[in-house]
Amino acid sequence: MIDSAQRPPGRDEDLRRGGTEGRRDRPEYRGRRLPVIVMAVAFVVGLLAAQQPAAAAPAQELRWGPCPAIHDTAAEARCATVQVPLDHANPNGPTIDIMISRLPARDPARRRGVLIGNPGGPGSDAIGMFSRLPVPDDMRDEWDLVGVQPRGLLSSTPLKCTPVSDSQQLAALTAGGALHRSRCAASTPAYLRTITTENTARDIEVVRRLLGGPKVSLYGISYGTLLMSTYATLFPQHTDRLVLDSGVNPALVWNGVPASQTHAFKSRMYEMMAWIAKHDNIYHLGRTPLAVYRQWSAKIAAEAGVPPSLAAPPAQVGDVPPGLRTVAQQYLAGVNLTAEARARVENLIATLTVPGMQANSLLLVITRIAVPDRNKWPFVAMRINGRAQPKAEPDPEVVAILTSLQDLQSVIMCNENQAPAQPLQIPASVYMNAVVADVFDGPGLYYESGMACVGAPAVTTPVSVTNNHLAVQPLQIQARDDAQTPYREAFALQRLMGSHLITVGGGDHAQLGRSNPPLDRAIVEYLRTGTTSVTSVPEPPITASLTTPPSTGIGRL
Numbered sequence: 001m002i003d004s005a006q007r008p009p010g011r012d013e014d015l016r017r018g019g020t021e022g023r024r025d026r027p028e029y030r031g032r033r034l035p036v037i038v039m040a041v042a043f044v045v046g047l048l049a050a051q052q053p054a055a056a057a058p059a060q061e062l063r064w065g066p067c068p069a070i071h072d073t074a075a076e077a078r079c080a081t082v083q084v085p086l087d088h089a090n091p092n093g094p095t096i097d098i099m100i101s102r103l104p105a106r107d108p109a110r111r112r113g114v115l116i117g118n119p120g121g122p123g124s125d126a127i128g129m130f131s132r133l134p135v136p137d138d139m140r141d142e143w144d145l146v147g148v149q150p151r152g153l154l155s156s157t158p159l160k161c162t163p164v165s166d167s168q169q170l171a172a173l174t175a176g177g178a179l180h181r182s183r184c185a186a187s188t189p190a191y192l193r194t195i196t197t198e199n200t201a202r203d204i205e206v207v208r209r210l211l212g213g214p215k216v217s218l219y220g221i222s223y224g225t226l227l228m229s230t231y232a233t234l235f236p237q238h239t240d241r242l243v244l245d246s247g248v249n250p251a252l253v254w255n256g257v258p259a260s261q262t263h264a265f266k267s268r269m270y271e272m273m274a275w276i277a278k279h280d281n282i283y284h285l286g287r288t289p290l291a292v293y294r295q296w297s298a299k300i301a302a303e304a305g306v307p308p309s310l311a312a313p314p315a316q317v318g319d320v321p322p323g324l325r326t327v328a329q330q331y332l333a334g335v336n337l338t339a340e341a342r343a344r345v346e347n348l349i350a351t352l353t354v355p356g357m358q359a360n361s362l363l364l365v366i367t368r369i370a371v372p373d374r375n376k377w378p379f380v381a382m383r384i385n386g387r388a389q390p391k392a393e394p395d396p397e398v399v400a401i402l403t404s405l406q407d408l409q410s411v412i413m414c415n416e417n418q419a420p421a422q423p424l425q426i427p428a429s430v431y432m433n434a435v436v437a438d439v440f441d442g443p444g445l446y447y448e449s450g451m452a453c454v455g456a457p458a459v460t461t462p463v464s465v466t467n468n469h470l471a472v473q474p475l476q477i478q479a480r481d482d483a484q485t486p487y488r489e490a491f492a493l494q495r496l497m498g499s500h501l502i503t504v505g506g507g508d509h510a511q512l513g514r515s516n517p518p519l520d521r522a523i524v525e526y527l528r529t530g531t532t533s534v535t536s537v538p539e540p541p542i543t544a545s546l547t548t549p550p551s552t553g554i555g556r557l
Helices: 021-025 032-040 046-050 137-142 166-174 176-185 197-211 223-235 256-280 289-304 322-337 340-352 362-369 374-384 396-415 423-435 442-446 485-496 517-529
Strands: 076-084 094-102 111-118 143-148 218-219 239-245 475-479 500-506
Touching: 032 143, 076 197, 111 197, 111 223, 111 423, 137 143, 137 517, 143 197, 166 176, 166 423, 176 396, 197 218, 197 223, 218 223, 223 239, 239 485, 239 517, 256 289, 256 362, 256 374, 256 442, 289 362, 289 374, 322 340, 362 374, 362 423, 423 442, 475 485, 475 517, 485 500
Parallel strands: 111 143, 111 218, 218 239, 239 475, 475 500
Antiparallel strands: 076 094, 094 143
8 A cells, every 4th residue: 555755655556567767857856855755655434334325326327438548458448437426425416527447357158247446555546457467367257347446536536736846845844734735625625525435435336336236346455455445344235255455454544554664665675685686697786685785875876966874784794805704793793783873874964965865866766666566676676787777758647647646645644544643753754854855764754743644634534444244254465574564564454354364475565466376366266256265375476577677667556
């Protein structure tokens, strides 16, 4: 989920295709690092509510046609626009548009029903979710795969926000919530208050009725696990199978989510350095994680004028200079003991003496985005050694998708924020975000301190998700070392939803479409039968090329 430096808070679907890097090299982006840092964190009613009558959907007919090109859907995908109430408590009042996409089951004779998906975020594009992810063949053959674009995103009635200007950079730090709320409420203030997880779940119910079936199956990734759990809590009688892929702890919504990721992102970063070192025969960046880090750090310093403040990974015997081999253990102890302090001091001195900040380094931002997904690690390695160059110009479609994600995410996270702020963290947040622009520590502190939502108090209380007498036990999938939705936090959602848990080896975030045969078979078995005995599967393979950089950049939301 967030789902975010976190891709902007969050993928909550991970970046799979497209490109984001080029836009940060353009002059108009160079002075706008603060929103990148604090928003790149790349991200949510019990039985009584479920008993309330559902809002009556307006009489309408689904008219399917080609999907807008910006969503990059498969050729066979078709889209339609649905009108839903602006306020579900007033079903006969004003309406907004919600776009939906559908990939019909490839084998009509084996069709089993409808599977509605959400890729996370909050704010990730749902229209192209099933087109971009290589889902298991049996899933593609037997289910209509439907994406319901959340309210506020492109092709649904979009939330319209004015850009953050250079003069608003200080306000973005000290009163970010108020700034973002004013930017996005100027034209339609009533609409902004409806941008919530519960309303998006109720929009899905309108779609379910129009599709005609008594029940739908649901697949939520990252933030999507909260969204689909909310739907299942409100509409258990209409919920068939429920797959929760990379679950979020509802108790952390939202101030606590980015902070829960900080340590995990750093640990996963060191795993990436170790992986690159293991493949030194390909990338020639060094045979130890520390050697790779030094090459990475030098590249960042060349791009930004200052080195990164992230501590180096622990030194190994191979890092000891030949002349110091007789005192290798003492050398290693001294280097490792002082690694974090040295990195922070060197970064601070450079920041105070050089007109630059580390977040001005495109490589650093790309690294933060790539950490949760091993399919992006080869790209990072090729950026370090110069084999992958930034695009001269960003893809306009990617810029539009990213902007929509960031705007909606900032709004929804404050609209339903329930986690108490920790004001004692404000000095640390100011230092990490405004002084040294630390993309690893900054996002978590920005939210944990409460600074992210200053001036924008919550407008709703999120639905308390629970297994509200679901006919079928939910399936939950979690990677053990996932940085974006940490494994230790996943058990909270598992307890609330009574999920059957499959633990995946490694730490990739979001498991659908990773060509992991044991997991793919378990998912299909669950969707067909409502159960699976599988409790663990190995790490998925890296499917990206290790030697050829992707032509479209690091990925697309």
